[in-house]
Amino acid sequence: MRPADPERLIDILIIGALIEARSCERFARLIPHLDAELAKFYRTLVKSEGRHYEDYLMLAQHLSTAPVESRIAFFAEREAALIQEPDTAFRFHSGVPA
Numbered sequence: 001m002r003p004a005d006p007e008r009l010i011d012i013l014i015i016g017a018l019i020e021a022r023s024c025e026r027f028a029r030l031i032p033h034l035d036a037e038l039a040k041f042y043r044t045l046v047k048s049e050g051r052h053y054e055d056y057l058m059l060a061q062h063l064s065t066a067p068v069e070s071r072i073a074f075f076a077e078r079e080a081a082l083i084q085e086p087d088t089a090f091r092f093h094s095g096v097p098a
Helices: 007-033 036-063 069-084
Strands: none
Touching: 007 036, 007 069
């Protein structure tokens, strides 16, 4: 993240948006394996997480004087690398265990 606001806040919002997007993806993947009642609840979570993703990106763009697409791409690339790199400490959202 960049160290000073408003750039720091813009980066935080983009990172938050990516976190929400991943939650949305995970919930959507679980739905086919759930009973009807729980699947219905998870569908609401998917919609909610999707709205959060959009809201965070909208706020980031609102605060920025320039398009935010290059920052989104930067963090998406970094996220992909972290997911694929071995991780020496197992954590719930960590990469591939070493």
